[in-house]
Amino acid sequence: MNSPHVVRHKSLVEREDREKLHGHKGAVLWFTGLSASGKSTLSHMVEKRLYVMGASTYVFDGDNVRHGLCGDLGFSEKDRVENIRRIGEMVRLFVDAGIIALTAFISPFRADRQNVKTRMGDDRFVEIFVDCPLETCIARDPKGIYARALRGEIKDFTGISSPYEPPENADIVIRSDRESFDEAVSKILEFLKQKNLIFQE
Amino acid sequence: MNSPHVVRHKSLVEREDREKLHGHKGAVLWFTGLSASGKSTLSHMVEKRLYVMGASTYVFDGDNVRHGLCGDLGFSEKDRVENIRRIGEMVRLFVDAGIIALTAFISPFRADRQNVKTRMGDDRFVEIFVDCPLETCIARDPKGIYARALRGEIKDFTGISSPYEPPENADIVIRSDRESFDEAVSKILEFLKQKNLIFQE
Numbered sequence: 469m470n471s472p473h474v475v476r477h478k479s480l481v482e483r484e485d486r487e488k489l490h491g492h493k494g495a496v497l498w499f500t501g502l503s504a505s506g507k508s509t510l511s512h513m514v515e516k517r518l519y520v521m522g523a524s525t526y527v528f529d530g531d532n533v534r535h536g537l538c539g540d541l542g543f544s545e546k547d548r549v550e551n552i553r554r555i556g557e558m559v560r561l562f563v564d565a566g567i568i569a570l571t572a573f574i575s576p577f578r579a580d581r582q583n584v585k586t587r588m589g590d591d592r593f594v595e596i597f598v599d600c601p602l603e604t605c606i607a608r609d610p611k612g613i614y615a616r617a618l619r620g621e622i623k624d625f626t627g628i629s630s631p632y633e634p635p636e637n638a639d640i641v642i643r644s645d646r647e648s649f650d651e652a653v654s655k656i657l658e659f660l661k662q663k664n665l666i667f668q669e
Numbered sequence: 670m671n672s673p674h675v676v677r678h679k680s681l682v683e684r685e686d687r688e689k690l691h692g693h694k695g696a697v698l699w700f701t702g703l704s705a706s707g708k709s710t711l712s713h714m715v716e717k718r719l720y721v722m723g724a725s726t727y728v729f730d731g732d733n734v735r736h737g738l739c740g741d742l743g744f745s746e747k748d749r750v751e752n753i754r755r756i757g758e759m760v761r762l763f764v765d766a767g768i769i770a771l772t773a774f775i776s777p778f779r780a781d782r783q784n785v786k787t788r789m790g791d792d793r794f795v796e797i798f799v800d801c802p803l804e805t806c807i808a809r810d811p812k813g814i815y816a817r818a819l820r821g822e823i824k825d826f827t828g829i830s831s832p833y834e835p836p837e838n839a840d841i842v843i844r845s846d847r848e849s850f851d852e853a854v855s856k857i858l859e860f861l862k863q864k865n866l867i868f869q870e
Contacts, residue, residue: 478713479713479716479728480713480714480716480717480720481713481716481717481720481726481728485720486720486725486726486727489720489723489725490725512679512680512681512682513681515680515681515682516681516682519681519682519686519687519690522690524687524690524691524725524766524767525682525687525766526687526762526765526766527680527682528762532762532765533762536758536761536762536788537755537758537759537762539758554738554755557737557738557740558738558759558762560737561727561729561733561734561737561738561759562763562766564727564733565725565726565727565763565768566725567766567768587737
């Protein structure tokens with residue numbers, strides 16, 4: 469927005485300075501997958517490993533976003549698009565702050581994920597597809613929400629009454645029904661090292 | 670929002686852990702004041718001092734928020750309220766991430782600032798009133814926007830065609846027409862030390 473209200477100021481501390489301070493790059497690990505696929509558990513486990521290595525991290529999930537920044541949004545397709553847009557814009561600033569941000573949202577639409585990636589820059593956006601067959605997610609159903617969705621009690625529920633578009637070129641694919649969480653965490657850490665987003669332990 | 674879509678997960682890394690890593694507390698330095706009062710310049714100078722001390726920081730201003738997270742909002746009273754609400758919610762997560770966030774927005778309405786403070790917690794919200802007489806701001810007018818507002822070319826311009834409600838109990842007041850920026854920076858750093866938000870140099 470080219471608004472007369474906004475005057476551009478020069479930063480005295482840049483992303484590179486903050487990355488130097490933190491000892492790693494700013495990046496987002498964008499977990500996507502069905503409900504109950506293991507995104508949130510996995511993201512918290514990766515954060516823990518990164519923290520132990522001395523990295524500055526933050527996990528975003530429904531708990532800390534849906535009640536706050538996006539508390540005015542519902543679950544219609546339009547609101548889901550806006551939800552992911554806002555999360556993407558917020559996370560972009562965390563990355564600029566030199567943080568490793570981990571996001572655990574279903575984020576079912578390919579175009580929305582692509583928009584975030586484009587805004588962020590390819591080299592700072594790591595797409596992690598937590599791939600788990602729908603029937604396994606339904607069998608897990610830790611809170612009985614699939615059961616309710618299957619009974620038609622929940623509108624627009626991804627996988628049941630709303631589509632999930634799997635990534636076509638995810639940076640990392642985790643088959644959470646076949647791989648252990650520990651294996652998955654190691655695979656993600658290895659990727660970050662190869663891309664020089666974090667330094668060797 | 671108590672939604673069936675949101676399942677609560679346990680964090681393995683808490684704010685206290687991240688604060689320990691960073692060596693200081695998470696907090697927001699909320700600068701408020703008229704356009705051209707010096708908020709943005711001052712916030713960048715404080716960030717630089719904090720960075721040199723080894724603190725993890727980030728400055729939010731119109732540049733990085735108005736084009737992104739709040740790119741869909743205008744400058745009507747309703748949109749300004751939503752603008753500050755979103756910034757407040759985002760900054761709350763930065764504070765949870767153990768960052769010292771500095772915000773440089775006019776944020777003209779007392780109730781909006783109070784809402785952010787209430788959501789954040791009193792001890793993590795430092796309100797800094799950059800107090801400068803309107804006539805001085807008009808005389809500075811670095812981009813000629815006051816001139817345009819006075820000619821009626823800009824709607825809802827704070828101080829001219831939209832009210833500014835000064836803080837009644839700011840933690841710090843800077844008279845930017847009387848104090849030098851260096852004096853103001855030192856005053857702010859001193860306050861942060863006294864409150865144990867940062868550690869002694």
